[in-house]
Amino acid sequence: MTKDELREAGKRKGGKTAEKVEAEAAPSFEEALAGLERSVEALKSEGTTLAGVVKSFEEGMAFYERCETVLNEAKQKIEVYGKGEL
Numbered sequence: 001m002t003k004d005e006l007r008e009a010g011k012r013k014g015g016k017t018a019e020k021v022e023a024e025a026a027p028s029f030e031e032a033l034a035g036l037e038r039s040v041e042a043l044k045s046e047g048t049t050l051a052g053v054v055k056s057f058e059e060g061m062a063f064y065e066r067c068e069t070v071l072n073e074a075k076q077k078i079e080v081y082g083k084g085e086l
Contacts, residue, residue, distance in 0.1 A: 029070040036063035
């Protein structure tokens with residue numbers, strides 16, 4: 001979703017911030033990983049148009065970024081728990 005789409009969705013959802021709407025709309029790690037795998041398979045397939053390749057690449061990057069975000073959040077929690085900073 002673009003920032004404008006997030007703002008509009010926030011207005012429709014009772015004034016929630018764009019960040020809250022984005023977090024609610026964001027796929028789980030497992031969903032993002034499956035999406036990334038689908039994007040990779042689409043990129044590997046023969047006969048894909050340039051537009052299709054670009055679309056698959058962009059979608060794959062979005063899924064990759066979501067996976068990276070979830071993993072970094074988990075890493076931070078583990079580091080906090082490991083230090084006993086509850």
